[in-house]
Amino acid sequence: MRKHLLEYFLLLILTINAAHAQSQPEPPKREFRAVWIATVANIDWPGQKGLSPAVQQQEFKYILDEHQKNGINAVIVQIRPAADAIYRSSLEPWSEWLTGKQGLAMNPPYDPLQFMLDEAHKRGMEFHAWFNPYRATFDAKAVVAPNHITKRKPEWFVKYDGKLVFNPGIPEVRQYITNVVMDVVNRYDIDGVHFDDYFYPYPVANKPFPDNNTYAAFKGLFSNRNDWRRYNVDELIKGISDSINAVKPYVKFGISPFGVWKNLADGPDGSATTAGAPSYTALYADTRKWMQLGWIDYLVPQLYWHIGNKAADYKTLVEWWAQNTFQRHLYIGHGAYKVGTDLTYREWHDPAEIPRQLQLARITPNIGGSVFFSSKSVMSNPNHLQDSLRNTYYKYPALLPIMEWKQNEELEPPFSLVVRQTESGVRLHWQHDQDVRYYVVYRFEKQSIPVWKKEFWKERMWQPYDPDLNSPAHIVAKVFGSKTTFIDETPLESGKYVYVVTALDRQQNESAPSQAVTIKYKY
Template identity: 40%
Template sequence: MKDCKVNELRGMWIATVFGIDWPKTQNNPEAQKKEFIEILDTLQSLNFNAVFVQIRPTSDAFYNSHINPWSVYLTGTQGKSPGYDPLKFMIKETHKRNMEFHAWLNPYRITTNGTDLNQLAKLNPARLNPNWALEYDDALFYNPENQEVIKYVATTVFEIVKNYYVDGIHFDDYFYPYNYPLPEGEDKDGEVANNRREAVNDMIRLVYKAIKSTRACVQFGVSPFGVWKNKSSDHKGSDSNNLESYYNVYTDSLAWIEEGIIDYIAPQIYWTIDNKNSSYETLVKWWIEAVKDTCVDLYIGQNISNEDIAREIEKEIQINRKYSEVEGSIFFSMINLEENTGNVVQQFERVYRNKAGIPYEGCD
């Protein structure tokens, strides 16, 4: 087995919601810059070659936008300028180190808790368009079936791709809230559920079109929950017993692959190798079959915030490398690398001891 593929993606998710990974300080541009440089230097020293930074965590922005207000996680006040352009700075520093920068967005999240639109910045799109918002579980999110919401998400992405030299646009697993209920009497394969899935598909299609018509080299990818459907629900499903993204968040990731409206998929296979309900290698092999004979690249999302997984992350990477279809990994998240959860640092030093090129050279 080779130590690494020539252009193996080695990515790290950097979460900004709640300041999980960055920034730890607010209202201090120089401190925030210093923190981010330290993150990049740490990753570079371990031969990582990509960062996936959450630049729109809650309908707000880590970049200069005419659509979304400045993020609350920069200053403590949504809409308040941080005094610099974080995205411009982050891209420059990332590219200086010959690493890729992927802009990670949450398309539908408005708040993590609370349903008072008046608590948002005055120019927040949700506050300006209250009919776009849905309430669930003491939080707000954009209604995926609203056609104006679909256009708004695509326009948000267009603005980023037009104004910033990002290497990729990245969505995670949050679409409809997990287990968002159906109306009474509706079936999970019925008209309402199917309409929800198709609305998400429409958003993915329009975002893909917005990216490719603006800067075609920018990659578009999604990191869905690691199970599409269980085999007990569909013979095409995986040999697993877990939540199903098709039903629990109304997303049909297989449709995106088959239609070719994403460049890569990075399923969150957040389980140990011996997990009885969703074993790691079983799910890896299922997703390999899902992308087979398509132009969609496969990365694996891996969870080093779980200590049991972190302790065996080297073995999981070795499993990935058994299969030529697996192009690399993205890890959640930076704080666990800094805290060395499950001795991940020593494992990365071994498994990433050789450098790898960046997968998408030439996007400028």
């Protein structure tokens, strides 16, 4: 009797778990899924200063491999932490976070940015180059190279809170920062330019930003210094936007601001929050305006608060931002670094906090994805966050949301698809006559369903299963456009499978599928 009861309860538990799994909605086919990879202070990469190029490369490939398993389809990599470079540059010195000494080149020589670009694209990931526009030194102890811009143009800088920052009120500063960004845009095949939340520095109590002389020299017709400061940042953002669109209109421009634009106390158009240092009033960054005027393509507000936070409730902010997208893309920045570690709030010790945030973002209109700070925090799997991404929320691959206002191409479907079984897996080869960004490989189990004719008692006809390209469950891989071959190494059961391939342009508009090819796989 006990044995039968035990078997009954085990069967009941399995049934309930299966029903729960089936009740979870299928992840969307298109969604921006990214992590920030910070280089400043060696937060994420490289693991420490002075590592050999070989070890740096090994580390970065491991990071990408893990995030590919996590379902991540874009990386936002910090390539300019503090007026220095994680790439070959004639304008700024090599970063100390690479070699241990600012200005000291790689030995043996290599270009980290080109390497990272190539590796990300191999894995079907977009690469967004993350610049910190105004920070010149990271801390008061920083030792800069002789050719660092603070040495060449000391009059451009202000010392604030122990650090040197570019003075945003000087027009030459705006032009210099634009030149640095455009140097990368012109020389590298990046997918996006990305700024974080550091514009005018976060205010320190009783320490006003010392720009009296700059205001007197460049205020023009402005009688309000705060408006003038916002104008200075506006001019930088608009200038970079115009410059990118003039040479590579397909490159995306995104900003990740502080999560509150204005509190309700700052004006009726603000959010119902009371958080300190809103971007509009404290950092002089009118991020909402940049979306409204189309100067940027996407925004990632850093909503690093838990659901129910009294000063800045995650749900309140998600809904506010979703109502202020102005037909531009909105992704949500998640504070993965707080999960299980924030001693101030017990809510961050709840394993369901980030999953609830992801669910809320997905069901809110006008939100197209999520970004996590930072890479290492996700990879450490706090409260099984990484497991949740792999097993549930990012279970299947996703294409990126389409930016309709960007440059699009008309793509023909790939043709002459050949599929055959090899010792290493199912090998696919196809042809295509156009330059494309990626190919998408789909695999379907070939099922048969009976279709009865009128005289069904005499004859029965079978039809192959109709492939559904709208479901991400069938995506096997994204292949960078320079390749027209792929080996499906997925362990398969014996049976028949159907493969099709589509092409994507830079905005991930998708072509019609190639002709479907069936293979009989023998295990």
